[in-house]
Amino acid sequence: MNDRFMNTYKRTGLVIDHGKGATLFTKEGAAYIDFTAGIGVNSLGHAHPKLVAAIAEQAAKVIHVSNYFMTDISSQVAEELTGMAGMDKVFFCNSGAEANEGLIKIARKYGSAKNPEKNLIVTLKGSFHGRTITTVTATGQDKFHQFFGPFTPGFVYVEANNIAALDAVLTDKVCAFIFEPIQGEGGVNPLDTTYLKAAEKLCKERDILFVADEVQTGVGRPGAFLACQKMGIHPDMVSVAKGLAGGVPIGAVLAKGPCADILQPGDHGTTFGGNPLAAAAAHVVLSELSSPGFMADVERKGEKIRSTVRSWKNPLVKETRGMGLMIGIGVTIPPGEVVVACRQKNLLVLTAGDDTVRLLPPLVISDAEINQGLASMKAALDDLAKAKA
Numbered sequence: 001m002n003d004r005f006m007n008t009y010k011r012t013g014l015v016i017d018h019g020k021g022a023t024l025f026t027k028e029g030a031a032y033i034d035f036t037a038g039i040g041v042n043s044l045g046h047a048h049p050k051l052v053a054a055i056a057e058q059a060a061k062v063i064h065v066s067n068y069f070m071t072d073i074s075s076q077v078a079e080e081l082t083g084m085a086g087m088d089k090v091f092f093c094n095s096g097a098e099a100n101e102g103l104i105k106i107a108r109k110y111g112s113a114k115n116p117e118k119n120l121i122v123t124l125k126g127s128f129h130g131r132t133i134t135t136v137t138a139t140g141q142d143k144f145h146q147f148f149g150p151f152t153p154g155f156v157y158v159e160a161n162n163i164a165a166l167d168a169v170l171t172d173k174v175c176a177f178i179f180e181p182i183q184g185e186g187g188v189n190p191l192d193t194t195y196l197k198a199a200e201k202l203c204k205e206r207d208i209l210f211v212a213d214e215v216q217t218g219v220g221r222p223g224a225f226l227a228c229q230k231m232g233i234h235p236d237m238v239s240v241a242k243g244l245a246g247g248v249p250i251g252a253v254l255a256k257g258p259c260a261d262i263l264q265p266g267d268h269g270t271t272f273g274g275n276p277l278a279a280a281a282a283h284v285v286l287s288e289l290s291s292p293g294f295m296a297d298v299e300r301k302g303e304k305i306r307s308t309v310r311s312w313k314n315p316l317v318k319e320t321r322g323m324g325l326m327i328g329i330g331v332t333i334p335p336g337e338v339v340v341a342c343r344q345k346n347l348l349v350l351t352a353g354d355d356t357v358r359l360l361p362p363l364v365i366s367d368a369e370i371n372q373g374l375a376s377m378k379a380a381l382d383d384l385a386k387a388k389a
């Protein structure tokens with residue numbers, strides 16, 4: 001361990017040297033099946049040959065130019081991304097929180113043009129929207145709010161999946177309702193589709209922007225490009241980030257209709273956002289996701305993992321949730337104990353919320369890697385169940 005790092009993470013103690021597909025190798029040469037993908041980031045796994053080649057080729061041409069210039073690769077990705085998301089325009093940035101800051105600025109400017117007091121933003125309890133002061137304010141979980149006040153004014157939290165509660169807070173002072181279609185950090189909790197459809201209707205009736213944070217769910221993980229597409233809902237704006245460039249930092253604000261044209265020169269910007277290196281990486285991810293059968297395979301692999309876990313009937317497992325390769329396993333013990341037990345069997349998994357083991361494997365994970373990972377998880381859960389019995 002290196003004590004020059006600020007103490008922000010409970011690290012595992014593993015020192016990673018390299019990876020291949022959905023397998024990571026430590027400095028000492030131990031192999032781990034990776035059901036985490038760098039928290040939903042390495043969508044094409046590790047050392048994907050096309051991704052590696054595209055990054056190397058782009059680095060040899062030009063890594064970064066400021067946003068005063070265009071590059072063909074950035075234009076191409078803007079075209080591909082807006083097309084796949086069904087959106088009109090994109091603003092590129094570098095992370096999920098930065099993308100959500102962009103959504104919030106657009107929503108505030110949209111509202112203020114209608115009425116100077118139309119600036120409230122409604123978010124859900126149990127949500128997670130990032131770590132900057134404003135996105136941590138948007139996050140509807142008290143545990144993230146300790147120590148960091150005063151917070152950005154103008155946020156209102158409401159219980160998820162309760163349309164009457166939402167109806168009551170969506171006043172004419174609200175400019176946007178922001179939600180994760182599947183709450184990720186909060187515990188892999190998909191929102192009810194009927195709730196989201198009703199919420200969309202309320203927002204449209206009241207001229208409130210209906211905005212999806214798909215930073216974790218987006219870019220193929222749910223077995224569709226966006227979770228909203230799979231649920232049949234139509235947001236005015238969407239943020240994506242984690243999986244978009246396969247590990248190169250990127251974020252994107254996507255908008256359609258009037259809010260796509262809200263920002264004007266001087267309103268917003270970012271130094272690194274949308275640079276050609278990140279764009280070259282994103283282009284490979286989007287091309288792979290567009291290949292025939294890719295999404296259906298994500299769906300199939302997710303269902304295979306969920307149904308296998310269910311079939312074990314392990315007493316520590318309460319239920320499985322999720323969509324595609326975004327998987328939550330509700331457990332009766334602290335999920336951190338499962339993470340440690342899996343790691344001892346050379347499998348990497350995550351937690352979410354207080355009672356959930358979260359799996360976010362690379363979208364390209366092979367069936368052999370899934371089988372090996374599931375065998376490790378079964379053995380880990382069996383050991384834990386025996387120890388608790």
Ligand SMILES: *Cc1c(COP(=O)(O)O)cnc(C)c1O
Pocket residue numbers: 094095096097098100128129130131180184185213214215216217241242
């Ligand atoms: C991870 C995440 C964020 C924050 O993304 P960063 O890249 O860490 O800033 C925001 N929203 C959701 C839903 C996330 O899962």
